[in-house]
Amino acid sequence: MIILGAPFQQQLSWPLRTVRLLGLIVLLVNIARVAPRPGWQGQGLAVVITLSLATAGWQLWLASDWLPRYAVTIAWVLIGVPGGVLAGLSPHSGAIAFPAVALTDAGARLAHRRTFALGVACTAGVLAGHLAAGWRFAVPHLLLLFACALLGTLRWQYVQRAEQSELLLSNAEYAAQEHARAATLAERTRIAREIHDILAHSLAALSVQLKAIDALVEDGAGADRIRPWVGRAEQLTNEGIVETRRAILALRGETLPLEQLLVGILGVYREQDGAAAEFRAVGDPVELPADIAMTLYRTAQEALTNVRKHAPGSRVETELRYRPGEVELTVVNRVPERVGAPAGGDQGVAGLAECGTGYGLAGMRERAEAVGGLLDAGPHKDSWRVHLRIPL
Template identity: 40%
Template sequence: MFTVTDTAVARWRQTRSLAFLVLLSAAMLYTRPRPGPAVLALVAVAAVAWLAMTVRTGRTQAVAVAGCAAAGLALCVLDTRGFAPCYLIAACTVAVAALPLIVAAAGTAVTAAGLTAVLWARGAGWTELLIWAGSLSLVLLLGVVRRQRDEQARQARTVATLDERARVAREIHDVLAHSLSALSVQLETAAALLEKDRAADAAVLVERAGRLARDGLTETRRAVGALRGDPVPLGELVGALADGYRTDHGAPADVTVSGTPRPVGGEPGLALFRTAQEALTNVRKHAPGSAVAVHVEYRHDTVRLTVRNDGAGDAAPRKAPAGGHGLDGLRERVRLAGGTVTAAPRGDGWQVDARIPG
């Protein structure tokens, strides 16, 4: 998707300003009556100041704005062809866009008063006075509106950046928390077995730790792909989680699917996968060895995932585990993906139920 950056907008505004400067300079120099030497000198000063205030920033830009406005007022005194006030409009436009608002407003007011005095001294009618004074007032109003719009756009981009950082942080946390905690348990157990001279059993655990490390790398790549919007093979991933639970605990872990399976988008699919992963992690912690049933239901416009354990292992928790990111993190993740998740006791065990559009 094409995105207009701040740099592109700034370049467009500079190009537009310089094009208008060229047209105005041509009008000042080549329309009749021909300008005298004093007018030519002021046109050159105004053009240099215009160029500086367009391409420079900071103090130099402020000085250039003042110089363009001053040269424009002087041209209004010497030149009667009606183009000179355009320099004042340009100076006020840049002032409102780039200078502190109170400074820009004060400068616009002084410029309007000076232009009104010059035109009045030349005998201009009320119509001409109102046109130019109204033009300067409109420049100030439109500049304020543009500043507010630009600030809102910057704030929106900042919020989007922070949301993306939070999203990446959640993925990193989930991958590391799942993979490294399981890897740590396997290695600690293997070390304990080696102390008891049970090298064969320790070798099995070390091999399992290596598999967990490889799975962690695979999961990291999958998370990166999902962050980029790649479809998530939900059924395959949930099946792998159930296989790992059966292997580790020797307990039943059934996966059933209803509806017509289909690829699920990156963010919804990853949220559902993390839901299943967190649910099984909680079963490992609080009811290891209990039978687990995972069901994936593909509906017309949503995907539903339920994970339930029967509590036949150690006592299953009767309330959501406290501390850490756990279920609270899941609720936030699923909510950001546009869905809902509930976790509640069911019979002797626990059930997690997530539904996400997809």
């Protein structure tokens, strides 16, 4: 966007160019009719020379749009300095308009140092002219030049502030767009994480059940042997539907019954795996935001899935602890000697890769980081411990 008055960017419209041309004609007529008039000797000759230079600079100023950028600087010097001398030589005319116009336009389009330098040159020209013709109008002329330079400088400052405001507005709009884009990507990641968990904990198990049923059918098993597997498949399907509803509630920001959910999945673990599972809540319960509650629930769910894969039948202890300003979840399972405890988190991920998507432990860490939490998963004495801490 081009702002009127910006350095070397002002494009003159034809009406404005016409007004400036008419102003030059008026000045020429005025100066020609006021003593000392142009002549070929003495002050008349000095008037002719200075008027010619100032007029040439004015014409160059009018044509600066089609000339190199430095042409406008030359125009200001020619208008201001010889015009200042002419103002001193012909104090009763309007010649002071030459340096006044040059300083006003330059002040609006140049930095302060360059405007000051041009102002010094114009002042020297005016003083030189008054030195030859008298000092009667010297002070008014100098005050007028100072006022014009100040007016141009104020215009320059206004333009700079306008450009800075436009830049700040543009940056703010860009930042808002990037913020919206980041929020969209974060929401997509969150939805993808929920889809993964639903698939990993419901559809993957359902696939195993269906394969088992298919194997039983191929072996010629009777209905009595197949029916429990079909019932289990139906149960997994219903659980998947329930998990989907819970994910939708979390995405909508609605409150989740966290402790009830934890007790529920531990009950399923006891029933299906025939293993001991305990849950305890410590501290004064507080209402947790939906995203934090879902993160805690998914972490416990993923931890139980890993127990089934790597240490089936082992005892599981789950603790939900409320502390001032934070909440903690700890899931500990004793690793049977026949299975062996993984050496670290990376090997745990490798085990998951063999049994499923391999995204479980990484997904838990991503969930924790998304809500500002910290997840620690690894061997702890003769057990495997998953510990999640989330600030509130």
